[in-house]
Amino acid sequence: MRFNWKLALTAGAAWGVLAGAVQAQSTEPTVEELVVTARRTEENLQTTPVAISAFTQESLTRQGAVNVTDLQGAVPNLNLVQGRGSSNATNIYIRGVGQPDALQTFDPAVGVYVDDVYISRIRGTQFDLLDLARVEVLRGPQGTLYGKNTIGGALKLVSRAPDQTVRSQATATVGSYDQVEGKLALSGPVNDTLALGIAAMGAARGGYVKDPVSNTEYNDKNTVAGRVSLAWTPTDRLRVDASADYTHDKSAMTVGQPTSTLASAFGAILLPLPAIPAVYDFKTTTTPGLPNETRFEHWGTQATISYELSDALTFKSITAYRNLDSDDFIDIDASAVKLGDVAVRVDQDQTSQEFQLAYNEGPWQAVAGAYYLKENVASHQEAYADAFVAPFSFLRTVDDDLTTTSWAAYGNASYALTEQLRLSAGVRYTKEEKDYFRTTSTFSNFAALNSKFAFKANKTWDDVSPMISLDYQVNDDVFLYARASKGFKSGGFNGRANNPGEEQPYAPETAVSYEAGAKTQMFDNRVRANFTVFMNDYQDFQARVGRSVTSPTQPIPAIDFAVLNAGKLKISGAELELAAAPIEGLSLNAEVGYLKAEYEEFNEQRVATLPATGFVTLDRSWQTPAFSPELTARLAAAYEVNLGDNGSVTLGTQARYRSEMALAVDNANLATRARFPGMWQDSYWLHDAQIVWQNTDKTLSAGLYGKNLADELYRTDAQEFSSVGGIRTVYYGAPRTFMFTVTMKH
Numbered sequence: 001m002r003f004n005w006k007l008a009l010t011a012g013a014a015w016g017v018l019a020g021a022v023q024a025q026s027t028e029p030t031v032e033e034l035v036v037t038a039r040r041t042e043e044n045l046q047t048t049p050v051a052i053s054a055f056t057q058e059s060l061t062r063q064g065a066v067n068v069t070d071l072q073g074a075v076p077n078l079n080l081v082q083g084r085g086s087s088n089a090t091n092i093y094i095r096g097v098g099q100p101d102a103l104q105t106f107d108p109a110v111g112v113y114v115d116d117v118y119i120s121r122i123r124g125t126q127f128d129l130l131d132l133a134r135v136e137v138l139r140g141p142q143g144t145l146y147g148k149n150t151i152g153g154a155l156k157l158v159s160r161a162p163d164q165t166v167r168s169q170a171t172a173t174v175g176s177y178d179q180v181e182g183k184l185a186l187s188g189p190v191n192d193t194l195a196l197g198i199a200a201m202g203a204a205r206g207g208y209v210k211d212p213v214s215n216t217e218y219n220d221k222n223t224v225a226g227r228v229s230l231a232w233t234p235t236d237r238l239r240v241d242a243s244a245d246y247t248h249d250k251s252a253m254t255v256g257q258p259t260s261t262l263a264s265a266f267g268a269i270l271l272p273l274p275a276i277p278a279v280y281d282f283k284t285t286t287t288p289g290l291p292n293e294t295r296f297e298h299w300g301t302q303a304t305i306s307y308e309l310s311d312a313l314t315f316k317s318i319t320a321y322r323n324l325d326s327d328d329f330i331d332i333d334a335s336a337v338k339l340g341d342v343a344v345r346v347d348q349d350q351t352s353q354e355f356q357l358a359y360n361e362g363p364w365q366a367v368a369g370a371y372y373l374k375e376n377v378a379s380h381q382e383a384y385a386d387a388f389v390a391p392f393s394f395l396r397t398v399d400d401d402l403t404t405t406s407w408a409a410y411g412n413a414s415y416a417l418t419e420q421l422r423l424s425a426g427v428r429y430t431k432e433e434k435d436y437f438r439t440t441s442t443f444s445n446f447a448a449l450n451s452k453f454a455f456k457a458n459k460t461w462d463d464v465s466p467m468i469s470l471d472y473q474v475n476d477d478v479f480l481y482a483r484a485s486k487g488f489k490s491g492g493f494n495g496r497a498n499n500p501g502e503e504q505p506y507a508p509e510t511a512v513s514y515e516a517g518a519k520t521q522m523f524d525n526r527v528r529a530n531f532t533v534f535m536n537d538y539q540d541f542q543a544r545v546g547r548s549v550t551s552p553t554q555p556i557p558a559i560d561f562a563v564l565n566a567g568k569l570k571i572s573g574a575e576l577e578l579a580a581a582p583i584e585g586l587s588l589n590a591e592v593g594y595l596k597a598e599y600e601e602f603n604e605q606r607v608a609t610l611p612a613t614g615f616v617t618l619d620r621s622w623q624t625p626a627f628s629p630e631l632t633a634r635l636a637a638a639y640e641v642n643l644g645d646n647g648s649v650t651l652g653t654q655a656r657y658r659s660e661m662a663l664a665v666d667n668a669n670l671a672t673r674a675r676f677p678g679m680w681q682d683s684y685w686l687h688d689a690q691i692v693w694q695n696t697d698k699t700l701s702a703g704l705y706g707k708n709l710a711d712e713l714y715r716t717d718a719q720e721f722s723s724v725g726g727i728r729t730v731y732y733g734a735p736r737t738f739m740f741t742v743t744m745k746h
Helices: 007-021 057-062
Strands: 052-056 080-082 089-096 110-114 117-119 130-139 153-159 167-175 177-191 194-205 221-234 238-251 269-271 296-307 313-331 341-361 364-384 396-414 419-444 451-475 478-489 511-523 527-551 554-580 586-607 615-619 630-640 650-656 684-694 700-707 713-721 726-732 737-745
Touching: 052 057, 080 713, 089 110, 117 313, 238 364, 527 586
Parallel strands: 110 153
Antiparallel strands: 052 130, 080 089, 110 117, 130 153, 167 177, 167 737, 177 194, 194 221, 221 238, 238 296, 296 313, 313 341, 341 364, 364 396, 396 419, 419 451, 451 478, 478 511, 511 527, 527 554, 554 586, 586 615, 586 630, 630 650, 650 684, 684 700, 700 737, 713 726
């Protein structure tokens, strides 16, 4: 790994400020201690041999976080943004590993868990932070304890469980773009053995993208959600936690900006654009007649039974059912041209069951389990592209159905070789079967375009994901560890296979990670400094590439969206997390991530122009991997001013930095290697601040929060479908916003 002066400068400055502030004081504040469940058992963050960032509900509230994407910047080498063209999907990359496409046949690369229940699709992961105990972000492959599709890491949301303490909290928010939001959480005992919790929210916000002609708004929010939870403890050894949750979202379309000239299949210019896109002003005209709406429902139930078989051995059962139903209209080309307009209806359900045995006695700590998942995903899609074949009409319909059955068994054990030295090892075996059916029909008043293509496929994959780690507790304040682990992302079938020859399955991805870290506490626990270095060997990268396929018998090129096991990547980097409480009332934080991601191999086979030559191989390894900025950083500070009988006021600020990054796999011209400007985001800073008053007993607070105060214009994601008329569309983060929040709690 080459030395990076930017990383050293940022980390050095952050460390200098924190250490200097601490050494200048003699008071006794401490940084917040955190308990996490990264290894499926409760452990102190500072003695867990995993790279993990954790946030309590209180720390999230302090920074004005209202949904999961507000974690962007607070975790080194994490990219966490709203997904392309969707109000309910999330694009998550950790250490350069992720999967941004919400198509129902593509598996995520970062596993999302709510109360230890796996969420199978990236649709439905745009979670609002409602009555949580904490959020954990595990960086690096987590294949042993969490299984498939955690090749990049895992994002865990842990709900606040009801208990025998009465708690209540009500929050009301108003803000920019007509934002109105309310949250309510109540919990407490029903009797000596049963506790009940209820949480609900409603949130609405106008769109920050508008049609300058019709004044129609896009990129808004309209969500209601609720959860009911029960905790039953009939004996000291038995505990049952059950919950049911529901989310409904009905928002306008999520629309971006076209960044390249749009043309028909016959070469006619449909929308001329300059090579360098104009400065975006959050104004876009979409296709007339395309419904400006998305609809999304997501609900589920789960029950966790925990029984202590003995003082050392605990049995746990986690049973869950989830259902997701969505209807999206997406104007992919983000223009009035009827070129990339689609309707996507998805109906997904999943049933999962996990059994665990946890053992903790003497030098041994172990967990073993078995896991089962059955998932069904059916979809209906319609693509409207009259402009692509003008003067003819074009409608393509797709109906497909995917069934996934997954089984796994795992074990992970730690043994204390000495009082300070501990060895941990684990392995997981996974077997997964997928059944897929797809039919594609094309309708046009140009007879040569009418077609129907259908196929059925079945494929089974298996995987063994081991892990080994060694950790050493140097003293009470210094913890060292080294870890090697493997993760995999499942194989699958191409959900955009519209032509014969595109139905072949693609194989799983795998990543082997080598990681070493130091977790330290200094100055009587007033400073916490955690440092990690890592290297990933990433194999069989699943790349979606688009291309036009010409044929002597077809007057219009067929569009091929191939999914390839195209290459290998080498990913290495370093991460630094600092927290300090130098004086009473002052908290300082800094997170810095350095990432070097590059293809070792990225080959694509294409049909040659001359049939006699068969296939040609294109070398894409010179391209830049997407969503892999070299440097990410956040500097944050908060200071609480004591007002005596009038309570206190906390002043807070944070600055978040991301260096240049690509927003799509296809981000440069294959012939000239010139970048497509619209498929990149330059380096940028975002600045946030807040001022919060609370009364003396902390039961009432009022806060003003400002985000993106410099009104920075920045891109977060992109759609690359250039084989369809040159479509390259980018999506932007929110402009400057303010919100005022009042909270009452007991």
